[in-house]
Amino acid sequence: MGLKDNKVDTERKRRYFVSRRVDRIFLELYKVYAFHVRFFKEVFVPPYELKEVVRQCYEVGVRSLPLISLTGFIIGIVFTNQSRPSLSEFGATSWLPSLVSIAIVRALAPLVTAIIAAGRVGSAIGAELGSMRVTEQIDAMEVSATNPFNFLVVTRVLATTLMVPALMIYTVFVSLMGAYLNVNQNELTSFTTYMTQVFEAITFLDIFSSIIKTFIFGFTIGMVGCYKGYYSSKGTEGVGKAANSSVVTAMFLVFIEELLSLQIINLFRAM
Amino acid sequence: MNSAENKRSIMVGIFVLIAIVIFVIGILTLGGQQKKFIESITVSTVFSDVEGLKVGNNVWFSGVKIGTVKDIRLHGESQVQVLMNLEQSAQQYIRQNSKARISSESLIGNKIIEIFGGTPATGQVQDGDVLASEANLNTDDIMKTLQENNKNLSNITSNFSVISDKLVRGEGTVGTLLNDSTLAKDFKSMVASLETTSQNAARASRDLSRFTSKLNTKGSLADNLLTDTTVFSSLESSMAELEKATQSATQMAQNLEQASSKFNNENNAVGVLLNDPDFAGQLQRTMQNLETSSEKLDANMEALQSNFLLRGYFRKKDKEQREAAEEAQEKQPEQEQQQPVQQPVKEEK
Numbered sequence: 271m272g273l274k275d276n277k278v279d280t281e282r283k284r285r286y287f288v289s290r291r292v293d294r295i296f297l298e299l300y301k302v303y304a305f306h307v308r309f310f311k312e313v314f315v316p317p318y319e320l321k322e323v324v325r326q327c328y329e330v331g332v333r334s335l336p337l338i339s340l341t342g343f344i345i346g347i348v349f350t351n352q353s354r355p356s357l358s359e360f361g362a363t364s365w366l367p368s369l370v371s372i373a374i375v376r377a378l379a380p381l382v383t384a385i386i387a388a389g390r391v392g393s394a395i396g397a398e399l400g401s402m403r404v405t406e407q408i409d410a411m412e413v414s415a416t417n418p419f420n421f422l423v424v425t426r427v428l429a430t431t432l433m434v435p436a437l438m439i440y441t442v443f444v445s446l447m448g449a450y451l452n453v454n455q456n457e458l459t460s461f462t463t464y465m466t467q468v469f470e471a472i473t474f475l476d477i478f479s480s481i482i483k484t485f486i487f488g489f490t491i492g493m494v495g496c497y498k499g500y501y502s503s504k505g506t507e508g509v510g511k512a513a514n515s516s517v518v519t520a521m522f523l524v525f526i527e528e529l530l531s532l533q534i535i536n537l538f539r540a541m
Numbered sequence: 542m543n544s545a546e547n548k549r550s551i552m553v554g555i556f557v558l559i560a561i562v563i564f565v566i567g568i569l570t571l572g573g574q575q576k577k578f579i580e581s582i583t584v585s586t587v588f589s590d591v592e593g594l595k596v597g598n599n600v601w602f603s604g605v606k607i608g609t610v611k612d613i614r615l616h617g618e619s620q621v622q623v624l625m626n627l628e629q630s631a632q633q634y635i636r637q638n639s640k641a642r643i644s645s646e647s648l649i650g651n652k653i654i655e656i657f658g659g660t661p662a663t664g665q666v667q668d669g670d671v672l673a674s675e676a677n678l679n680t681d682d683i684m685k686t687l688q689e690n691n692k693n694l695s696n697i698t699s700n701f702s703v704i705s706d707k708l709v710r711g712e713g714t715v716g717t718l719l720n721d722s723t724l725a726k727d728f729k730s731m732v733a734s735l736e737t738t739s740q741n742a743a744r745a746s747r748d749l750s751r752f753t754s755k756l757n758t759k760g761s762l763a764d765n766l767l768t769d770t771t772v773f774s775s776l777e778s779s780m781a782e783l784e785k786a787t788q789s790a791t792q793m794a795q796n797l798e799q800a801s802s803k804f805n806n807e808n809n810a811v812g813v814l815l816n817d818p819d820f821a822g823q824l825q826r827t828m829q830n831l832e833t834s835s836e837k838l839d840a841n842m843e844a845l846q847s848n849f850l851l852r853g854y855f856r857k858k859d860k861e862q863r864e865a866a867e868e869a870q871e872k873q874p875e876q877e878q879q880q881p882v883q884q885p886v887k888e889e890k
Binding site for chain 1: 546549550552553556557559560561563564567568570571572574597
């Protein structure tokens, strides 16, 4: 009996490099790495699927605009309203435009845009590619000599990478308008004074760092959605899983990237 | 390209264009606000302590933002050199002897550099100039002063504690005042007297007010004295004349004094006349002799008028006197007749 157990253990050690779970993590990491490498290879190689890129841009950007605008407007109002009590304790409610503009430009607008894009676009991409994988459409494309990666992944990732920054600019604008509505109602601040204070508080570094951040967020959302959908498991359950995990992973990665970018930007700010 | 694709492309184009427009407007507004796209000059100053000033903080002149802090670097021995970008349009208002100091936008606001002072005699500041700096009162200094004040306050309150303790025990003049009932009664009566006095004073002040209002009445002597410059100049000249008269009177009194002092001496004629009794007796006798002599001379003259040698002379003299009197009587009516004739002639003219 003991001899038999030892034999099984040895076989297991041969089959897995460390253990089944750890090996799977490393394999997953390799697949992610290979997926990225393939993306950067395919993106510069013709044929360029411009029509599909435009279609995806429309889906990601234009179709998300109403949701993003509404959310941004509400966030501007709510954030201003919630910040007022803290500032009024110091009698510094006149600083609300500065506070709101810093918060919106530096953090709120990129994060909110990325989260909404991850929720709306990331899940859609995951589900779409997952169902194509399940229904073997991707395999059919491969068989018919069409490059499914170029047509499905590159176009979607490009669309999210380009459209999320644009959506962020809209969010900043709409949030600031929402904040102005609240500030104007409570402090009777004029639009000129409000805008002067808004732009007095922010710098070029704030704007450009937010733009760069949202490019990264958009790329992440696109890549996660495509990866999860492209490699979804067989069956209808796999589609749901792909959609769900693409949202969760994209959001998680967005927050991690936000944290890292904050540290890097602070380094620039201190220089 | 079908119409749906076309429409989608246009929508994406509009979407991206609007985003780019918003972005560009934002960048331009921010640049305009932070004076990034305007011509500027660089001026530096050296502080011993910049109190947390940062690159990008504002530079103010007379309360107006005219630039930003470009760079902050350590300099010399524990000093800090601050480079500032100043708008070229503000250059003409900043003088070479203007000074810079670290200040704050508000009580809890950002640090700023405030440029102040400068005289027009010195030229306007140039690119690369170094402005003199002035140390500002920082929070630590304020806290030190406050701490000293706290100590003083503590001493004062402890002293007051001792004083109040003595007051309660009735020690000292004030303590006795507070605790002695007799003194309190005296004080009460004193206050009553004071009240009466104050009433009198009020009445007096009312009278005084009335009096002064009368003084201010237009045309009164006092008003003229105070307001009329002609009266004042007349008074001034009168005073000058009076002064001259006083001086003359003084001179006269001195002369009189000198003269009277000479009267007391016997070395002059008047003095002898006034002071020498022998001379007075002689003078009296001389006068008596003169009187007797004049009486006798009068008698002699009467006798001479009766003398035949001189009688003709006296008769001739009487005759001349009579003729002169008659002639005078004749001339008087003629003059009275001539006067009424002359008056109408004057009226005609």
